[in-house]
Amino acid sequence: MTAQLMRLSDLEPRTAGPPPVEVLAATKMFGNGVRALEPIDLTIEEGEFVTLLGPSGCGKSTLLKMIADLITPTSGGLRWWGGDYGHVGEPGKKLVFVFQDATLMPWARVRANVRLPLDLAGVPRAEADARVDPALALVGLGGFDHCYPRQLSGGMQMRVSIARALVTEPNLLLMDEPFGALDEITRNKLDQDLLDLWFAKKLTVVFVTHSIYEAVFLSTRVVVMAARPGRVLREVRIDAPYPRDDAFRVSQAFAAYARELQVLLAEASTAGTPQP
Amino acid sequence: MAIIDPNNRVLGVVMPVTVGIVMLALWEGLVRYYEVPRYLVPSPFLVAETLVEKWPLLLGSLLVTLKVTFMAFFLAVLIGTLVAFAFAQSKLIEMSFFPYAVLLQVTPVVAIAPLIIIWVKEPTAALVVCATIVALFPIISNTILGLRSVNPGLLNLFRMNKATRMQELVRLRIPSAAPYFFGGLRISSGLSLIGAVVAEFVAGTGGTSAGLAYQILQAGFQLDIPLLFAALFLITLTGVALFLIMVTLSRLALGDWHESELVPET
Numbered sequence: 145m146t147a148q149l150m151r152l153s154d155l156e157p158r159t160a161g162p163p164p165v166e167v168l169a170a171t172k173m174f175g176n177g178v179r180a181l182e183p184i185d186l187t188i189e190e191g192e193f194v195t196l197l198g199p200s201g202c203g204k205s206t207l208l209k210m211i212a213d214l215i216t217p218t219s220g221g222l223r224w225w226g227g228d229y230g231h232v233g234e235p236g237k238k239l240v241f242v243f244q245d246a247t248l249m250p251w252a253r254v255r256a257n258v259r260l261p262l263d264l265a266g267v268p269r270a271e272a273d274a275r276v277d278p279a280l281a282l283v284g285l286g287g288f289d290h291c292y293p294r295q296l297s298g299g300m301q302m303r304v305s306i307a308r309a310l311v312t313e314p315n316l317l318l319m320d321e322p323f324g325a326l327d328e329i330t331r332n333k334l335d336q337d338l339l340d341l342w343f344a345k346k347l348t349v350v351f352v353t354h355s356i357y358e359a360v361f362l363s364t365r366v367v368v369m370a371a372r373p374g375r376v377l378r379e380v381r382i383d384a385p386y387p388r389d390d391a392f393r394v395s396q397a398f399a400a401y402a403r404e405l406q407v408l409l410a411e412a413s414t415a416g417t418p419q420p
Numbered sequence: 421m422a423i424i425d426p427n428n429r430v431l432g433v434v435m436p437v438t439v440g441i442v443m444l445a446l447w448e449g450l451v452r453y454y455e456v457p458r459y460l461v462p463s464p465f466l467v468a469e470t471l472v473e474k475w476p477l478l479l480g481s482l483l484v485t486l487k488v489t490f491m492a493f494f495l496a497v498l499i500g501t502l503v504a505f506a507f508a509q510s511k512l513i514e515m516s517f518f519p520y521a522v523l524l525q526v527t528p529v530v531a532i533a534p535l536i537i538i539w540v541k542e543p544t545a546a547l548v549v550c551a552t553i554v555a556l557f558p559i560i561s562n563t564i565l566g567l568r569s570v571n572p573g574l575l576n577l578f579r580m581n582k583a584t585r586m587q588e589l590v591r592l593r594i595p596s597a598a599p600y601f602f603g604g605l606r607i608s609s610g611l612s613l614i615g616a617v618v619a620e621f622v623a624g625t626g627g628t629s630a631g632l633a634y635q636i637l638q639a640g641f642q643l644d645i646p647l648l649f650a651a652l653f654l655i656t657l658t659g660v661a662l663f664l665i666m667v668t669l670s671r672l673a674l675g676d677w678h679e680s681e682l683v684p685e686t
Binding site for chain 1: 571573574576577578580581582583587591592595598676677678679
């Protein structure tokens with residue numbers, strides 16, 4: 145383990161700021177012997193919007209959960225902000241995870257839901273409340289703080305979930321198919337708002353999706369993954385200027401990137417040899 | 421149960437009351453028409469008359485039964501909640517002790533009441549112990565179920581935010597358990613009344629600690645059927661009152677957010 149650490153860290157080029165995440169030959173084997181991930185090497189740079197795109201079972205969620213330190217790799221490891229190998233939690237750096245579902249507390253109002261991470265961290269009530277309002281305003285839900293989650297639509301609940309993530313002022317935002325359950329129109333709107341937020345707040349985002357269009361629209365870089373066994377097939381840089389809007393969605397460049405990813409995905413679903 | 425359609429609140433009250441009045445009138449009419457003797461079926465009017473006439477006696481008995489019921493209910497909630505929290509803390513504790521909680525539940529209280537009455541000298545205390553045993557199980561099982569029925573996503577969220585065990589309990593497990601707990605309360609309140617009445621029957625204690633069940637026993641022996649009906653009426657009334665109190669408590673606690681208390685929007 146130590147020998148590998150030395151070798152890998154020597155290989156990493158030292159840039160101005162340490163990259164928020166380095167995945168270093170990380171693999172994942174589940175208890176039942178299923179190989180979820182082949183060795184993966186991936187570096188997320190500061191300010192990037194990286195999307196993990198792939199068919200079901202390609203291990204994109206597993207990889208994201210590894211980055212979130214929710215799952216430990218079977219071999220290899222990860223490094224956050226150039227810190228200790230295998231330990232998240234560089235002082236002053238925060239990563240947050242946005243789930244596929246809004247996962248709000250049904251018994252608590254929007255305000256209390258958004259405030260939860262601050263409450264759990266022991267932030268005084270007055271200060272925490274003062275931080276909730278800007279977070280809600282960022283996701284366009286100012287004035288909804290007294291609602292219960294059930295009074296909100298699916299899209300608005302997801303916005304609350306994002307506000308809850310933003311209230312901690314994270315350095316790295318990890319999102320696991322956050323808009324997967326929403327209709328396309330709502331999803332496009334939330335994609336646009338998320339992108340504007342990323343651009344304005346200079347966030348670093350790692351985003352999981354199986355929608356090609358979502359990947360092209362949002363990302364600076366798309367990591368295409370293949371299944372059985374889960375691995376990285378190719379990385380595609382989306383070289384389109386920001387801020388992006390609906391004009392980009394209907395542009396030639398967008399269509400070209402979508403076609404490229406479509407071809408790669410087709411390859412991804414045939415390339416894998418099914419395990420016995 | 422009475423109010424299902426929120427738009428028909430009035431109907432929900434008027435209809436059952438009408439049915440009740442019709443039934444009582446029918447009962448009164450039939451008893452008079454066929455001249456049924458009062459030691460078989462007393463007329464509702466006679467029952468009401470007895471209720472007023474024997475009020476001092478019945479009130480005393482009602483208070484005794486109420487005292488046993490409430491003490492048993494209180495103890496069942498207290499013990500049941502504590503046991504449930506202990507069980508929820510570790511699967512091992514639950515695995516070790518849960519079968520015995522079931523054992524307590526499946527043994528008819530009538531069968532163990534004589535033992536308890538022998539062991540516990542003080543009559544009221546003996547009755548309370550019996551009724552508590554009857555009322556205990558729904559609180560335990562419902563609260564455990566509730567404490568375990570936590571949204572796994574929320575649990576993940578709490579763990580990612582490095583919540584302490586105490587924060588997890590207070591902010592996540594207890595609110596999640598609340599709907600189940602109130603369901604348990606509703607069942608348990610009725611059971612503590614049943615337990616109190618059954619225990620009184622078995623104990624057959626008279627004198628100062630004579631509850632409504634004792635009045636029913638005595639009335640039965642003396643063929644004072646109007647008194648028997650009057651006592652029965654009071655027991656039923658107590659049961660309904662307990663149920664309504666629990667429904668109100670549940671609505672106050674969950675009305676804002678839980679599906680069970682929500683009014684469907686049409």
